[in-house]
Amino acid sequence: MAADALSNAITELEEEQVVALVRERLENGVAPLEIVNALQEGMVEVGKRFESGAYFLSELIMGGEIMKDAMTVLEPRLTGASGDYKGNIVIGTVKGDIHDLGKDIVVMLLKGSGYNVIDLGVDVPKEKFVEALKESQAPLVGMSVLLTGCQAAMKEAIDAIRAEGIDAKVLIGGNYIDEVVMDFVGADFFAKDASDGLKVAEKVFS
Numbered sequence: 001m002a003a004d005a006l007s008n009a010i011t012e013l014e015e016e017q018v019v020a021l022v023r024e025r026l027e028n029g030v031a032p033l034e035i036v037n038a039l040q041e042g043m044v045e046v047g048k049r050f051e052s053g054a055y056f057l058s059e060l061i062m063g064g065e066i067m068k069d070a071m072t073v074l075e076p077r078l079t080g081a082s083g084d085y086k087g088n089i090v091i092g093t094v095k096g097d098i099h100d101l102g103k104d105i106v107v108m109l110l111k112g113s114g115y116n117v118i119d120l121g122v123d124v125p126k127e128k129f130v131e132a133l134k135e136s137q138a139p140l141v142g143m144s145v146l147l148t149g150c151q152a153a154m155k156e157a158i159d160a161i162r163a164e165g166i167d168a169k170v171l172i173g174g175n176y177i178d179e180v181v182m183d184f185v186g187a188d189f190f191a192k193d194a195s196d197g198l199k200v201a202e203k204v205f206s
């Protein structure tokens with residue numbers, strides 16, 4: 001089990017304690033992204049318990065709901081400090097995958113850093129990515145995938161973007177993403193968390 005009290009609270013599905021700890025840490029000046037990392041760590045443990053059969057699907061859903069509550073508290077702090085308008089970024093979770101909590105954190109952070117984010121939502125077919133990139137002329141597209149079985153759908157979406165001759169960099173993220181996945185799907189960058197993703201955006205737009 002994770003050592004951090006907030007990570008433990010979300011792993012144990014202690015809804016009220018999670019929200020109270022998030023508020024307390026914000027009041028104590030802890031950086032919002034540090035809080036996100038603690039929550040993410042606790043959710044990985046929820047996933048492990050689900051995988052091992054210690055938690056059922058209802059508990060996985062409960063974990064997701066608690067994460068949403070925590071994000072409601074964090075959102076104003078992530079999206080608040082908007083700077084100058086820096087340009088368009090398209091983002092979405094790939095076809096077959098409906099996990100959106102991590103993607104939404106990335107969206108909040110990018111918006112808070114001054115980007116105009118075109119969020120396509122979840123279960124996004126390749127055609128939708130292509131269409132949004134053509135319309136927005138965004139130089140960067142972010143794709144999220146948490147299910148390993150959906151990495152092929154990510155590859156198809158990236159292939160479709162390349163086949164259309166669209167000149168956009170592709171940034172991928174999700175809990176199983178690494179260099180091997182990046183090479184497999186043909187992306188330009190990968191990010192382990194939202195702040196890594198922001199660093200990539202800053203590089204692309206610099």
Ligand code: B12
Binds near residue numbers: 064143191193195196
């Ligand atoms: C909550 C949860 C759910 C919720 C999702 C609620 C929601 N609205 O998103 C519900 C209950 C719906 C769900 C459903 C399922 N889930 Co689920 N779920 C999880 C869990 C526990 C946490 C995910 C999460 O929100 N984490 C918190 C966020 C903050 O972290 P994150 O997503 O990793 O995002 C961060 C980074 O990865 C990164 N990032 C993410 N996306 C992007 C994109 C970009 C562009 C960038 C830059 C960065 C970035 O930045 C984020 C912030 O730092 C994970 C466990 C895990 N290890 O992740 C399993 C997990 C992903 N689920 C799993 C499974 C199996 C399922 C189901 C198939 C279960 C079932 N039998 O029905 C379904 C699939 C439904 C579908 N078609 O997608 C497996 C996947 C296994 C695999 N190898 O594919 C996992 C790993 C659990 C496990 N260990 O078994 N799930």
